Amino acid sequence: MPSAIELARGDEKLIAAVHRSRRLITRKALMAAAASAVPLPGIDWMADAALLSRLVPQISAEFGLSVTQVEKLAPHQRERIQKAATTVGALLVGRLVTRDLLIRLAKHAGVRLTAKQATKYVPIAGQIVSAALGYAALRALGEQHIKDCVRVSSTLALAPPEPLASA
Numbered sequence: 565m566p567s568a569i570e571l572a573r574g575d576e577k578l579i580a581a582v583h584r585s586r587r588l589i590t591r592k593a594l595m596a597a598a599a600s601a602v603p604l605p606g607i608d609w610m611a612d613a614a615l616l617s618r619l620v621p622q623i624s625a626e627f628g629l630s631v632t633q634v635e636k637l638a639p640h641q642r643e644r645i646q647k648a649a650t651t652v653g654a655l656l657v658g659r660l661v662t663r664d665l666l667i668r669l670a671k672h673a674g675v676r677l678t679a680k681q682a683t684k685y686v687p688i689a690g691q692i693v694s695a696a697l698g699y700a701a702l703r704a705l706g707e708q709h710i711k712d713c714v715r716v717s718s719t720l721a722l723a724p725p726e727p728l729a730s731a
Contacts, residue, residue, distance in 0.1 A: 568707065571714040578714055581626040581724040585713075588626075589706035592619045593699045600698025601691045608698055615702060620709055627713040628725045629657050644720055652715040 568585075572578035592615045599611030624630040634642055649657040717724065 568710045568714050571711060571718065573718065575718070577724050578627075578717055580727070581717075582710055582714065584727060585623045585626045585706070585710045588619060588622050589703055589710075592706065593702040596702040597695040597699035601695040603691055608694070612698065612702060616705065619702075619706055623706065623709050624657060624713060626724060626727075627717050628722055629713055629716060633725070645716065645722075648716045648719040649712070652712060652719060657709075657712055657716050 568582045569579055572582060596608070596612055596615050599615075600608040602608065621630050625633060629645065634645055637645070645657070716722070
């Protein structure tokens with residue numbers, strides 16, 4: 565399966581958006597790992613859900629595909645984005661991140677998340693494994709969303725917005 569950089573096909577703006585998005589994922593995945601290391605069951609699931617609900621719109625915004633950015637477009641452009649997202653199978657592009665969407669997204673990383681819960685009951689080594697799985701799961705979900713955003717942007721020949729000066 566091609567990486568997000570390969571999917572960008574040399575488009576410098578898309579590649580820059582991929583790099584900015586990956587930096588976001590790294591920060592959030594480290595937070596997920598820290599939450600996963602806490603030996604209380606359920607804390608990591610809540611943290612993962614909260615992190616994903618913030619991460620997905622941030623990644624989408626890097627590509628000009630967040631809900632607020634899409635809502636500002638003309639109706640025919642919004643329709644084109646939704647059709648492109650459906651065509652490439654992008655679950656979260658241009659949509660509000662709801663509980664149902666998070667559950668569907670979590671199913672993609674189901675084995676990792678289930679293993680992460682099981683490892684919590686093994687002292688010390690279990691927390692380390694749980695943290696590693698938490699990091700990997702959030703990273704994998706974020707990377708998949710980046711690929712979806714690149715596919716939609718490429719399909720429609722959309723140029724990502726310029727990054728904010730503070731970013």
